[in-house]
Amino acid sequence: NVQSNNQCILVSLQTPQSVCSQSCGPGSRNIPEEGRPFCCFICTICLETETSNQTASQDYQECPAHEYPNSERNHCLPKVVTFLSFEDSLGVTLACIALCFSVVTAAVLWVFVKHRDTPVVKANNHALSYMLLLSLLLASSAPYSSLAVPTQLCLLQRITFGVVFTVAVSTVLAKTITVILALKAMKPGRTMRWLLVSGASNSVVAICSLIQVIICGIWLGTSPPFIDIDTHSEPRHLIIECNKGSVTAFYCILGYLGSLAMGTFSLASLAKNLPDFSEAKFLTFSMLVFCSVWVTFLPVYHSTKGKAMVAMEIFSILTSSLGLLGCSFAPKCYIILIKPDKNALKGLRDKIDFRGK
Structure with missing residues:
Protein backbone atom coordinates (compact mmCIF):
# COMPACT_ATOMS: atom_id res chain seq x y z
CA ASN A 1 0.00 0.00 0.00
CA PRO A 78 25.42 38.23 -32.30
CA LYS A 79 25.83 39.18 -35.96
CA VAL A 80 29.30 39.26 -37.51
CA VAL A 81 30.58 42.64 -38.68
CA THR A 82 31.66 42.50 -42.32
CA PHE A 83 32.30 44.57 -45.46
CA LEU A 84 33.58 43.99 -48.98
CA SER A 85 37.35 43.64 -48.50
CA PHE A 86 40.46 42.16 -50.03
CA GLU A 87 39.82 38.94 -48.08
CA ASP A 88 36.71 38.15 -50.12
CA SER A 89 37.13 36.36 -53.43
CA LEU A 90 34.98 39.03 -55.11
CA GLY A 91 37.09 41.78 -53.56
CA VAL A 92 40.34 40.16 -54.69
CA THR A 93 38.98 39.78 -58.23
CA LEU A 94 37.95 43.43 -58.42
CA ALA A 95 41.28 44.54 -56.97
CA CYS A 96 43.21 42.51 -59.57
CA ILE A 97 41.11 43.99 -62.39
CA ALA A 98 41.71 47.50 -61.03
CA LEU A 99 45.44 46.82 -60.77
CA CYS A 100 45.63 45.60 -64.37
CA PHE A 101 43.68 48.64 -65.55
CA SER A 102 46.02 50.96 -63.62
CA VAL A 103 49.06 49.34 -65.19
CA VAL A 104 47.60 49.60 -68.70
CA THR A 105 46.60 53.24 -68.18
CA ALA A 106 50.05 54.11 -66.83
CA ALA A 107 51.65 52.33 -69.81
CA VAL A 108 49.53 54.32 -72.29
CA LEU A 109 50.45 57.55 -70.51
CA TRP A 110 54.14 56.61 -70.71
CA VAL A 111 53.82 55.90 -74.44
CA PHE A 112 52.17 59.26 -75.06
CA VAL A 113 54.76 61.16 -73.03
CA LYS A 114 57.64 59.37 -74.73
CA HIS A 115 56.23 60.07 -78.22
CA ARG A 116 54.90 63.54 -77.38
CA ASP A 117 56.63 65.11 -80.40
CA THR A 118 54.96 62.81 -82.96
CA PRO A 119 51.96 63.92 -85.08
CA VAL A 120 49.55 61.34 -83.61
CA VAL A 121 50.15 62.55 -80.05
CA LYS A 122 50.13 66.23 -80.99
CA ALA A 123 46.88 65.87 -82.91
CA ASN A 124 43.75 66.97 -81.05
CA ASN A 125 45.57 68.65 -78.15
CA HIS A 126 48.02 66.32 -76.38
CA ALA A 127 47.50 68.25 -73.09
CA LEU A 128 43.88 67.09 -73.04
CA SER A 129 45.05 63.54 -73.70
CA TYR A 130 47.36 63.69 -70.68
CA MET A 131 44.53 65.09 -68.55
CA LEU A 132 42.16 62.33 -69.65
CA LEU A 133 44.74 59.61 -68.93
CA LEU A 134 45.47 61.04 -65.47
CA SER A 135 41.77 61.18 -64.61
CA LEU A 136 41.35 57.56 -65.72
CA LEU A 137 44.37 56.61 -63.63
CA LEU A 138 42.71 58.18 -60.59
CA ALA A 139 39.44 56.42 -61.41
CA SER A 140 41.23 53.06 -61.45
CA SER A 141 42.42 53.63 -57.87
CA ALA A 142 38.87 54.18 -56.56
CA PRO A 143 38.19 50.45 -55.95
CA TYR A 144 41.10 50.22 -53.51
CA SER A 145 39.53 52.74 -51.14
CA SER A 146 36.16 50.99 -51.46
CA LEU A 147 37.72 47.64 -50.48
CA ALA A 148 39.46 49.04 -47.39
CA VAL A 149 37.91 49.37 -43.95
CA PRO A 150 35.20 52.05 -44.26
CA THR A 151 36.23 55.25 -42.44
CA GLN A 152 35.11 58.86 -42.30
CA LEU A 153 37.08 59.37 -45.54
CA CYS A 154 34.17 57.76 -47.38
CA LEU A 155 32.90 61.27 -48.16
CA LEU A 156 36.12 61.85 -50.12
CA GLN A 157 35.45 58.63 -52.06
CA ARG A 158 32.07 59.91 -53.24
CA ILE A 159 33.38 63.36 -54.12
CA THR A 160 36.44 61.95 -55.90
CA PHE A 161 34.18 59.73 -57.97
CA GLY A 162 32.03 62.65 -59.12
CA VAL A 163 34.87 65.09 -59.79
CA VAL A 164 37.22 62.62 -61.51
CA PHE A 165 34.59 61.39 -63.96
CA THR A 166 33.44 64.94 -64.60
CA VAL A 167 37.01 65.85 -65.54
CA ALA A 168 37.22 62.79 -67.81
CA VAL A 169 33.92 63.47 -69.61
CA SER A 170 34.56 67.21 -69.92
CA THR A 171 37.97 66.41 -71.39
CA VAL A 172 36.30 64.30 -74.06
CA LEU A 173 33.92 67.21 -74.66
CA ALA A 174 36.86 69.59 -75.05
CA LYS A 175 38.54 67.20 -77.49
CA THR A 176 35.33 67.03 -79.51
CA ILE A 177 35.09 70.83 -79.62
CA THR A 178 38.73 70.93 -80.76
CA VAL A 179 37.86 68.62 -83.66
CA ILE A 180 35.01 70.91 -84.73
CA LEU A 181 37.16 74.04 -84.42
CA ALA A 182 39.91 72.42 -86.46
CA LEU A 183 37.48 71.85 -89.33
CA LYS A 184 36.01 75.32 -89.07
CA ALA A 185 39.50 76.84 -89.00
CA MET A 186 40.14 75.52 -92.51
CA LYS A 187 37.55 77.92 -93.84
CA PRO A 188 38.20 81.65 -94.30
CA GLY A 189 37.86 83.67 -91.12
CA ARG A 190 39.97 84.48 -88.10
CA THR A 191 37.59 83.77 -85.24
CA MET A 192 37.70 79.96 -85.40
CA ARG A 193 41.45 79.96 -85.90
CA TRP A 194 41.92 82.20 -82.88
CA LEU A 195 39.74 79.95 -80.74
CA LEU A 196 41.72 76.90 -81.87
CA VAL A 197 45.16 78.46 -81.35
CA SER A 198 44.27 80.07 -78.02
CA GLY A 199 43.14 76.77 -76.55
CA ALA A 200 39.69 78.05 -75.66
CA SER A 201 38.37 74.49 -75.61
CA ASN A 202 40.57 73.77 -72.58
CA SER A 203 38.46 76.14 -70.50
CA VAL A 204 35.53 73.74 -70.97
CA VAL A 205 37.22 71.29 -68.61
CA ALA A 206 37.67 73.93 -65.91
CA ILE A 207 34.11 75.26 -66.17
CA CYS A 208 32.41 71.84 -66.18
CA SER A 209 34.57 70.57 -63.32
CA LEU A 210 33.95 73.73 -61.29
CA ILE A 211 30.18 73.21 -61.51
CA GLN A 212 30.56 69.68 -60.17
CA VAL A 213 32.83 70.89 -57.36
CA ILE A 214 30.16 73.44 -56.35
CA ILE A 215 27.49 70.70 -56.23
CA CYS A 216 29.82 68.53 -54.11
CA GLY A 217 30.45 71.49 -51.80
CA ILE A 218 26.73 71.96 -51.29
CA TRP A 219 26.45 68.23 -50.58
CA LEU A 220 29.15 68.44 -47.91
CA GLY A 221 27.59 71.53 -46.37
CA THR A 222 24.08 70.08 -46.08
CA SER A 223 24.17 66.32 -45.52
CA PRO A 224 27.56 64.70 -46.26
CA PRO A 225 28.18 60.92 -46.49
CA PHE A 226 28.85 59.08 -43.24
CA ILE A 227 29.69 55.62 -41.93
CA ASP A 228 26.59 53.49 -41.45
CA ILE A 229 25.76 49.90 -40.52
CA ASP A 230 23.37 47.89 -42.69
CA THR A 231 21.49 45.46 -40.44
CA HIS A 232 18.91 44.18 -42.94
CA SER A 233 20.65 43.16 -46.19
CA GLU A 234 22.18 39.96 -44.77
CA PRO A 235 20.43 38.18 -41.86
CA ARG A 236 23.64 37.07 -40.11
CA HIS A 237 25.96 40.00 -40.82
CA LEU A 238 26.30 43.67 -39.97
CA ILE A 239 27.62 45.37 -43.11
CA ILE A 240 29.67 48.52 -42.63
CA GLU A 241 29.00 50.87 -45.53
CA CYS A 242 29.33 54.47 -46.61
CA ASN A 243 25.90 56.06 -46.46
CA LYS A 244 25.22 58.62 -49.19
CA GLY A 245 23.80 61.15 -46.74
CA SER A 246 21.64 63.45 -48.85
CA VAL A 247 20.10 61.28 -51.57
CA THR A 248 19.04 64.41 -53.46
CA ALA A 249 22.59 65.76 -53.60
CA PHE A 250 23.95 62.37 -54.65
CA TYR A 251 21.56 62.15 -57.57
CA CYS A 252 22.28 65.76 -58.50
CA ILE A 253 25.90 64.74 -58.96
CA LEU A 254 24.91 61.71 -61.02
CA GLY A 255 22.37 63.76 -62.98
CA TYR A 256 24.89 66.45 -63.84
CA LEU A 257 27.45 63.84 -64.85
CA GLY A 258 24.85 62.02 -66.95
CA SER A 259 23.71 65.23 -68.67
CA LEU A 260 27.32 66.13 -69.45
CA ALA A 261 27.97 62.64 -70.83
CA MET A 262 24.84 62.66 -73.02
CA GLY A 263 25.69 66.14 -74.32
CA THR A 264 29.23 65.05 -75.14
CA PHE A 265 27.95 61.93 -76.88
CA SER A 266 25.46 63.95 -78.94
CA LEU A 267 28.11 66.45 -80.02
CA ALA A 268 30.60 63.69 -80.84
CA SER A 269 27.93 61.88 -82.88
CA LEU A 270 27.45 65.00 -84.99
CA ALA A 271 31.21 65.49 -85.38
CA LYS A 272 31.95 61.89 -86.39
CA ASN A 273 30.61 62.56 -89.88
CA LEU A 274 33.10 65.35 -90.50
CA PRO A 275 35.54 64.56 -93.33
CA ASP A 276 39.05 63.35 -92.47
CA PHE A 277 38.46 63.42 -88.70
CA SER A 278 38.51 59.83 -87.47
CA GLU A 279 39.27 61.17 -83.98
CA ALA A 280 35.60 62.12 -83.62
CA LYS A 281 34.58 58.53 -84.35
CA PHE A 282 36.80 57.25 -81.53
CA LEU A 283 35.37 59.83 -79.13
CA THR A 284 31.84 58.84 -80.14
CA PHE A 285 32.47 55.16 -79.45
CA SER A 286 34.10 55.93 -76.10
CA MET A 287 31.13 58.00 -74.95
CA LEU A 288 28.71 55.36 -76.25
CA VAL A 289 30.37 52.76 -74.02
CA PHE A 290 30.46 55.17 -71.08
CA CYS A 291 26.76 56.09 -71.34
CA SER A 292 25.71 52.47 -71.89
CA VAL A 293 27.50 51.33 -68.74
CA TRP A 294 25.95 53.97 -66.49
CA VAL A 295 22.45 53.63 -67.96
CA THR A 296 22.66 49.93 -67.11
CA PHE A 297 24.22 50.65 -63.72
CA LEU A 298 21.37 52.70 -62.22
CA PRO A 299 18.59 50.05 -62.24
CA VAL A 300 20.98 47.31 -61.16
CA TYR A 301 22.37 49.54 -58.40
CA HIS A 302 18.89 50.00 -56.93
CA SER A 303 18.13 46.27 -57.02
CA THR A 304 21.24 45.21 -55.05
CA LYS A 305 22.17 45.61 -51.40
CA GLY A 306 25.18 45.17 -49.16
CA LYS A 307 28.40 43.89 -50.69
CA ALA A 308 26.80 43.35 -54.09
CA MET A 309 25.96 47.07 -54.33
CA VAL A 310 29.57 48.08 -53.62
CA ALA A 311 30.85 45.49 -56.10
CA MET A 312 28.45 46.76 -58.76
CA GLU A 313 29.64 50.32 -58.21
CA ILE A 314 33.31 49.30 -58.56
CA PHE A 315 32.57 47.23 -61.66
CA SER A 316 30.77 50.15 -63.33
CA ILE A 317 33.66 52.51 -62.59
CA LEU A 318 36.20 50.12 -64.09
CA THR A 319 34.08 49.23 -67.12
CA SER A 320 33.28 52.82 -68.07
CA SER A 321 36.91 53.83 -67.56
CA LEU A 322 38.06 50.95 -69.73
CA GLY A 323 35.65 52.04 -72.46
CA LEU A 324 37.08 55.57 -72.47
CA LEU A 325 40.65 54.26 -72.48
CA GLY A 326 40.19 51.61 -75.15
CA CYS A 327 38.13 53.57 -77.65
CA SER A 328 40.11 56.80 -77.31
CA PHE A 329 43.70 55.55 -77.11
CA ALA A 330 43.90 51.99 -78.49
CA PRO A 331 43.94 53.12 -82.18
CA LYS A 332 46.63 55.72 -81.45
CA CYS A 333 48.79 53.25 -79.52
CA TYR A 334 48.46 50.85 -82.44
CA ILE A 335 49.84 53.47 -84.83
CA ILE A 336 52.60 54.57 -82.46
CA LEU A 337 53.84 51.08 -81.59
CA ILE A 338 52.87 48.87 -84.54
CA LYS A 339 52.71 51.28 -87.50
CA PRO A 340 55.35 53.93 -86.75
CA ASP A 341 55.65 54.76 -90.46
CA LYS A 342 52.16 56.29 -90.34
CA ASN A 343 53.14 58.38 -87.32
CA ALA A 344 55.12 60.84 -89.42
CA LEU A 345 54.37 63.90 -91.47
CA LYS A 346 55.15 62.03 -94.67
CA GLY A 347 52.64 59.30 -93.81
CA LEU A 348 49.98 61.88 -93.02
CA ARG A 349 50.63 63.74 -96.30
CA ASP A 350 50.34 60.48 -98.27
CA LYS A 351 47.06 59.72 -96.49
CA ILE A 352 45.66 63.17 -97.31
CA ASP A 353 46.82 62.95 -100.93
CA PHE A 354 45.21 59.52 -101.29
CA ARG A 355 41.89 60.82 -99.95
CA GLY A 356 42.15 63.85 -102.21
CA LYS A 357 42.33 61.63 -105.23
Whole structure:
Protein backbone atom coordinates (compact mmCIF):
# COMPACT_ATOMS: atom_id res chain seq x y z
CA ASN A 1 0.00 0.00 0.00
CA VAL A 2 2.82 2.36 0.84
CA GLN A 3 4.42 1.74 -2.57
CA SER A 4 1.17 2.37 -4.42
CA ASN A 5 0.62 5.58 -2.46
CA ASN A 6 4.11 6.83 -3.45
CA GLN A 7 3.35 6.14 -7.10
CA CYS A 8 0.13 8.09 -6.81
CA ILE A 9 2.00 11.01 -5.27
CA LEU A 10 4.58 10.99 -8.13
CA VAL A 11 1.85 10.88 -10.74
CA SER A 12 0.01 13.76 -9.14
CA LEU A 13 3.20 15.88 -9.22
CA GLN A 14 3.64 15.46 -12.99
CA THR A 15 2.24 18.15 -15.33
CA PRO A 16 -0.86 16.76 -17.04
CA GLN A 17 -0.62 16.62 -20.84
CA SER A 18 -3.27 17.82 -23.22
CA VAL A 19 -5.34 15.08 -24.78
CA CYS A 20 -5.74 17.19 -27.94
CA SER A 21 -2.27 18.50 -28.87
CA GLN A 22 1.29 18.15 -27.63
CA SER A 23 2.81 21.33 -26.24
CA CYS A 24 4.96 23.22 -28.75
CA GLY A 25 8.66 23.27 -27.91
CA PRO A 26 11.06 26.23 -27.95
CA GLY A 27 11.43 27.89 -31.32
CA SER A 28 7.70 27.76 -32.03
CA ARG A 29 4.43 28.95 -30.56
CA ASN A 30 0.87 27.70 -30.06
CA ILE A 31 -1.86 28.97 -32.37
CA PRO A 32 -5.38 27.87 -31.33
CA GLU A 33 -7.47 26.12 -33.98
CA GLU A 34 -10.80 27.73 -34.75
CA GLY A 35 -13.82 25.62 -33.95
CA ARG A 36 -11.81 23.21 -31.79
CA PRO A 37 -11.45 22.95 -27.99
CA PHE A 38 -9.03 25.42 -26.39
CA CYS A 39 -6.50 22.63 -25.88
CA CYS A 40 -6.22 22.08 -29.63
CA PHE A 41 -3.61 24.23 -31.40
CA ILE A 42 -1.05 24.27 -34.21
CA CYS A 43 2.71 24.72 -33.72
CA THR A 44 4.26 27.36 -35.99
CA ILE A 45 8.00 27.93 -36.42
CA CYS A 46 9.32 31.37 -35.51
CA LEU A 47 10.26 33.74 -38.32
CA GLU A 48 13.86 34.54 -39.32
CA THR A 49 14.12 37.44 -36.87
CA GLU A 50 12.13 35.93 -33.99
CA THR A 51 12.72 33.40 -31.19
CA SER A 52 10.75 31.53 -28.53
CA ASN A 53 12.65 29.94 -25.63
CA GLN A 54 9.68 28.52 -23.69
CA THR A 55 7.44 25.49 -24.12
CA ALA A 56 3.82 26.17 -25.07
CA SER A 57 4.59 29.82 -25.73
CA GLN A 58 2.05 31.97 -27.54
CA ASP A 59 4.34 34.97 -28.18
CA TYR A 60 7.48 35.59 -30.22
CA GLN A 61 10.52 37.52 -29.07
CA GLU A 62 12.07 39.83 -31.66
CA CYS A 63 15.87 39.66 -31.88
CA PRO A 64 17.68 43.04 -31.66
CA ALA A 65 19.00 44.54 -34.90
CA HIS A 66 22.57 43.42 -34.12
CA GLU A 67 21.56 39.79 -33.44
CA TYR A 68 19.94 36.92 -35.35
CA PRO A 69 18.11 33.72 -34.27
CA ASN A 70 19.95 30.40 -34.18
CA SER A 71 18.78 27.47 -36.27
CA GLU A 72 16.51 26.19 -33.46
CA ARG A 73 14.90 29.65 -33.06
CA ASN A 74 15.23 29.47 -29.26
CA HIS A 75 17.80 32.26 -28.65
CA CYS A 76 19.64 35.07 -30.44
CA LEU A 77 23.28 35.14 -31.60
CA PRO A 78 25.42 38.23 -32.30
CA LYS A 79 25.83 39.18 -35.96
CA VAL A 80 29.30 39.26 -37.51
CA VAL A 81 30.58 42.64 -38.68
CA THR A 82 31.66 42.50 -42.32
CA PHE A 83 32.30 44.57 -45.46
CA LEU A 84 33.58 43.99 -48.98
CA SER A 85 37.35 43.64 -48.50
CA PHE A 86 40.46 42.16 -50.03
CA GLU A 87 39.82 38.94 -48.08
CA ASP A 88 36.71 38.15 -50.12
CA SER A 89 37.13 36.36 -53.43
CA LEU A 90 34.98 39.03 -55.11
CA GLY A 91 37.09 41.78 -53.56
CA VAL A 92 40.34 40.16 -54.69
CA THR A 93 38.98 39.78 -58.23
CA LEU A 94 37.95 43.43 -58.42
CA ALA A 95 41.28 44.54 -56.97
CA CYS A 96 43.21 42.51 -59.57
CA ILE A 97 41.11 43.99 -62.39
CA ALA A 98 41.71 47.50 -61.03
CA LEU A 99 45.44 46.82 -60.77
CA CYS A 100 45.63 45.60 -64.37
CA PHE A 101 43.68 48.64 -65.55
CA SER A 102 46.02 50.96 -63.62
CA VAL A 103 49.06 49.34 -65.19
CA VAL A 104 47.60 49.60 -68.70
CA THR A 105 46.60 53.24 -68.18
CA ALA A 106 50.05 54.11 -66.83
CA ALA A 107 51.65 52.33 -69.81
CA VAL A 108 49.53 54.32 -72.29
CA LEU A 109 50.45 57.55 -70.51
CA TRP A 110 54.14 56.61 -70.71
CA VAL A 111 53.82 55.90 -74.44
CA PHE A 112 52.17 59.26 -75.06
CA VAL A 113 54.76 61.16 -73.03
CA LYS A 114 57.64 59.37 -74.73
CA HIS A 115 56.23 60.07 -78.22
CA ARG A 116 54.90 63.54 -77.38
CA ASP A 117 56.63 65.11 -80.40
CA THR A 118 54.96 62.81 -82.96
CA PRO A 119 51.96 63.92 -85.08
CA VAL A 120 49.55 61.34 -83.61
CA VAL A 121 50.15 62.55 -80.05
CA LYS A 122 50.13 66.23 -80.99
CA ALA A 123 46.88 65.87 -82.91
CA ASN A 124 43.75 66.97 -81.05
CA ASN A 125 45.57 68.65 -78.15
CA HIS A 126 48.02 66.32 -76.38
CA ALA A 127 47.50 68.25 -73.09
CA LEU A 128 43.88 67.09 -73.04
CA SER A 129 45.05 63.54 -73.70
CA TYR A 130 47.36 63.69 -70.68
CA MET A 131 44.53 65.09 -68.55
CA LEU A 132 42.16 62.33 -69.65
CA LEU A 133 44.74 59.61 -68.93
CA LEU A 134 45.47 61.04 -65.47
CA SER A 135 41.77 61.18 -64.61
CA LEU A 136 41.35 57.56 -65.72
CA LEU A 137 44.37 56.61 -63.63
CA LEU A 138 42.71 58.18 -60.59
CA ALA A 139 39.44 56.42 -61.41
CA SER A 140 41.23 53.06 -61.45
CA SER A 141 42.42 53.63 -57.87
CA ALA A 142 38.87 54.18 -56.56
CA PRO A 143 38.19 50.45 -55.95
CA TYR A 144 41.10 50.22 -53.51
CA SER A 145 39.53 52.74 -51.14
CA SER A 146 36.16 50.99 -51.46
CA LEU A 147 37.72 47.64 -50.48
CA ALA A 148 39.46 49.04 -47.39
CA VAL A 149 37.91 49.37 -43.95
CA PRO A 150 35.20 52.05 -44.26
CA THR A 151 36.23 55.25 -42.44
CA GLN A 152 35.11 58.86 -42.30
CA LEU A 153 37.08 59.37 -45.54
CA CYS A 154 34.17 57.76 -47.38
CA LEU A 155 32.90 61.27 -48.16
CA LEU A 156 36.12 61.85 -50.12
CA GLN A 157 35.45 58.63 -52.06
CA ARG A 158 32.07 59.91 -53.24
CA ILE A 159 33.38 63.36 -54.12
CA THR A 160 36.44 61.95 -55.90
CA PHE A 161 34.18 59.73 -57.97
CA GLY A 162 32.03 62.65 -59.12
CA VAL A 163 34.87 65.09 -59.79
CA VAL A 164 37.22 62.62 -61.51
CA PHE A 165 34.59 61.39 -63.96
CA THR A 166 33.44 64.94 -64.60
CA VAL A 167 37.01 65.85 -65.54
CA ALA A 168 37.22 62.79 -67.81
CA VAL A 169 33.92 63.47 -69.61
CA SER A 170 34.56 67.21 -69.92
CA THR A 171 37.97 66.41 -71.39
CA VAL A 172 36.30 64.30 -74.06
CA LEU A 173 33.92 67.21 -74.66
CA ALA A 174 36.86 69.59 -75.05
CA LYS A 175 38.54 67.20 -77.49
CA THR A 176 35.33 67.03 -79.51
CA ILE A 177 35.09 70.83 -79.62
CA THR A 178 38.73 70.93 -80.76
CA VAL A 179 37.86 68.62 -83.66
CA ILE A 180 35.01 70.91 -84.73
CA LEU A 181 37.16 74.04 -84.42
CA ALA A 182 39.91 72.42 -86.46
CA LEU A 183 37.48 71.85 -89.33
CA LYS A 184 36.01 75.32 -89.07
CA ALA A 185 39.50 76.84 -89.00
CA MET A 186 40.14 75.52 -92.51
CA LYS A 187 37.55 77.92 -93.84
CA PRO A 188 38.20 81.65 -94.30
CA GLY A 189 37.86 83.67 -91.12
CA ARG A 190 39.97 84.48 -88.10
CA THR A 191 37.59 83.77 -85.24
CA MET A 192 37.70 79.96 -85.40
CA ARG A 193 41.45 79.96 -85.90
CA TRP A 194 41.92 82.20 -82.88
CA LEU A 195 39.74 79.95 -80.74
CA LEU A 196 41.72 76.90 -81.87
CA VAL A 197 45.16 78.46 -81.35
CA SER A 198 44.27 80.07 -78.02
CA GLY A 199 43.14 76.77 -76.55
CA ALA A 200 39.69 78.05 -75.66
CA SER A 201 38.37 74.49 -75.61
CA ASN A 202 40.57 73.77 -72.58
CA SER A 203 38.46 76.14 -70.50
CA VAL A 204 35.53 73.74 -70.97
CA VAL A 205 37.22 71.29 -68.61
CA ALA A 206 37.67 73.93 -65.91
CA ILE A 207 34.11 75.26 -66.17
CA CYS A 208 32.41 71.84 -66.18
CA SER A 209 34.57 70.57 -63.32
CA LEU A 210 33.95 73.73 -61.29
CA ILE A 211 30.18 73.21 -61.51
CA GLN A 212 30.56 69.68 -60.17
CA VAL A 213 32.83 70.89 -57.36
CA ILE A 214 30.16 73.44 -56.35
CA ILE A 215 27.49 70.70 -56.23
CA CYS A 216 29.82 68.53 -54.11
CA GLY A 217 30.45 71.49 -51.80
CA ILE A 218 26.73 71.96 -51.29
CA TRP A 219 26.45 68.23 -50.58
CA LEU A 220 29.15 68.44 -47.91
CA GLY A 221 27.59 71.53 -46.37
CA THR A 222 24.08 70.08 -46.08
CA SER A 223 24.17 66.32 -45.52
CA PRO A 224 27.56 64.70 -46.26
CA PRO A 225 28.18 60.92 -46.49
CA PHE A 226 28.85 59.08 -43.24
CA ILE A 227 29.69 55.62 -41.93
CA ASP A 228 26.59 53.49 -41.45
CA ILE A 229 25.76 49.90 -40.52
CA ASP A 230 23.37 47.89 -42.69
CA THR A 231 21.49 45.46 -40.44
CA HIS A 232 18.91 44.18 -42.94
CA SER A 233 20.65 43.16 -46.19
CA GLU A 234 22.18 39.96 -44.77
CA PRO A 235 20.43 38.18 -41.86
CA ARG A 236 23.64 37.07 -40.11
CA HIS A 237 25.96 40.00 -40.82
CA LEU A 238 26.30 43.67 -39.97
CA ILE A 239 27.62 45.37 -43.11
CA ILE A 240 29.67 48.52 -42.63
CA GLU A 241 29.00 50.87 -45.53
CA CYS A 242 29.33 54.47 -46.61
CA ASN A 243 25.90 56.06 -46.46
CA LYS A 244 25.22 58.62 -49.19
CA GLY A 245 23.80 61.15 -46.74
CA SER A 246 21.64 63.45 -48.85
CA VAL A 247 20.10 61.28 -51.57
CA THR A 248 19.04 64.41 -53.46
CA ALA A 249 22.59 65.76 -53.60
CA PHE A 250 23.95 62.37 -54.65
CA TYR A 251 21.56 62.15 -57.57
CA CYS A 252 22.28 65.76 -58.50
CA ILE A 253 25.90 64.74 -58.96
CA LEU A 254 24.91 61.71 -61.02
CA GLY A 255 22.37 63.76 -62.98
CA TYR A 256 24.89 66.45 -63.84
CA LEU A 257 27.45 63.84 -64.85
CA GLY A 258 24.85 62.02 -66.95
CA SER A 259 23.71 65.23 -68.67
CA LEU A 260 27.32 66.13 -69.45
CA ALA A 261 27.97 62.64 -70.83
CA MET A 262 24.84 62.66 -73.02
CA GLY A 263 25.69 66.14 -74.32
CA THR A 264 29.23 65.05 -75.14
CA PHE A 265 27.95 61.93 -76.88
CA SER A 266 25.46 63.95 -78.94
CA LEU A 267 28.11 66.45 -80.02
CA ALA A 268 30.60 63.69 -80.84
CA SER A 269 27.93 61.88 -82.88
CA LEU A 270 27.45 65.00 -84.99
CA ALA A 271 31.21 65.49 -85.38
CA LYS A 272 31.95 61.89 -86.39
CA ASN A 273 30.61 62.56 -89.88
CA LEU A 274 33.10 65.35 -90.50
CA PRO A 275 35.54 64.56 -93.33
CA ASP A 276 39.05 63.35 -92.47
CA PHE A 277 38.46 63.42 -88.70
CA SER A 278 38.51 59.83 -87.47
CA GLU A 279 39.27 61.17 -83.98
CA ALA A 280 35.60 62.12 -83.62
CA LYS A 281 34.58 58.53 -84.35
CA PHE A 282 36.80 57.25 -81.53
CA LEU A 283 35.37 59.83 -79.13
CA THR A 284 31.84 58.84 -80.14
CA PHE A 285 32.47 55.16 -79.45
CA SER A 286 34.10 55.93 -76.10
CA MET A 287 31.13 58.00 -74.95
CA LEU A 288 28.71 55.36 -76.25
CA VAL A 289 30.37 52.76 -74.02
CA PHE A 290 30.46 55.17 -71.08
CA CYS A 291 26.76 56.09 -71.34
CA SER A 292 25.71 52.47 -71.89
CA VAL A 293 27.50 51.33 -68.74
CA TRP A 294 25.95 53.97 -66.49
CA VAL A 295 22.45 53.63 -67.96
CA THR A 296 22.66 49.93 -67.11
CA PHE A 297 24.22 50.65 -63.72
CA LEU A 298 21.37 52.70 -62.22
CA PRO A 299 18.59 50.05 -62.24
CA VAL A 300 20.98 47.31 -61.16
CA TYR A 301 22.37 49.54 -58.40
CA HIS A 302 18.89 50.00 -56.93
CA SER A 303 18.13 46.27 -57.02
CA THR A 304 21.24 45.21 -55.05
CA LYS A 305 22.17 45.61 -51.40
CA GLY A 306 25.18 45.17 -49.16
CA LYS A 307 28.40 43.89 -50.69
CA ALA A 308 26.80 43.35 -54.09
CA MET A 309 25.96 47.07 -54.33
CA VAL A 310 29.57 48.08 -53.62
CA ALA A 311 30.85 45.49 -56.10
CA MET A 312 28.45 46.76 -58.76
CA GLU A 313 29.64 50.32 -58.21
CA ILE A 314 33.31 49.30 -58.56
CA PHE A 315 32.57 47.23 -61.66
CA SER A 316 30.77 50.15 -63.33
CA ILE A 317 33.66 52.51 -62.59
CA LEU A 318 36.20 50.12 -64.09
CA THR A 319 34.08 49.23 -67.12
CA SER A 320 33.28 52.82 -68.07
CA SER A 321 36.91 53.83 -67.56
CA LEU A 322 38.06 50.95 -69.73
CA GLY A 323 35.65 52.04 -72.46
CA LEU A 324 37.08 55.57 -72.47
CA LEU A 325 40.65 54.26 -72.48
CA GLY A 326 40.19 51.61 -75.15
CA CYS A 327 38.13 53.57 -77.65
CA SER A 328 40.11 56.80 -77.31
CA PHE A 329 43.70 55.55 -77.11
CA ALA A 330 43.90 51.99 -78.49
CA PRO A 331 43.94 53.12 -82.18
CA LYS A 332 46.63 55.72 -81.45
CA CYS A 333 48.79 53.25 -79.52
CA TYR A 334 48.46 50.85 -82.44
CA ILE A 335 49.84 53.47 -84.83
CA ILE A 336 52.60 54.57 -82.46
CA LEU A 337 53.84 51.08 -81.59
CA ILE A 338 52.87 48.87 -84.54
CA LYS A 339 52.71 51.28 -87.50
CA PRO A 340 55.35 53.93 -86.75
CA ASP A 341 55.65 54.76 -90.46
CA LYS A 342 52.16 56.29 -90.34
CA ASN A 343 53.14 58.38 -87.32
CA ALA A 344 55.12 60.84 -89.42
CA LEU A 345 54.37 63.90 -91.47
CA LYS A 346 55.15 62.03 -94.67
CA GLY A 347 52.64 59.30 -93.81
CA LEU A 348 49.98 61.88 -93.02
CA ARG A 349 50.63 63.74 -96.30
CA ASP A 350 50.34 60.48 -98.27
CA LYS A 351 47.06 59.72 -96.49
CA ILE A 352 45.66 63.17 -97.31
CA ASP A 353 46.82 62.95 -100.93
CA PHE A 354 45.21 59.52 -101.29
CA ARG A 355 41.89 60.82 -99.95
CA GLY A 356 42.15 63.85 -102.21
CA LYS A 357 42.33 61.63 -105.23
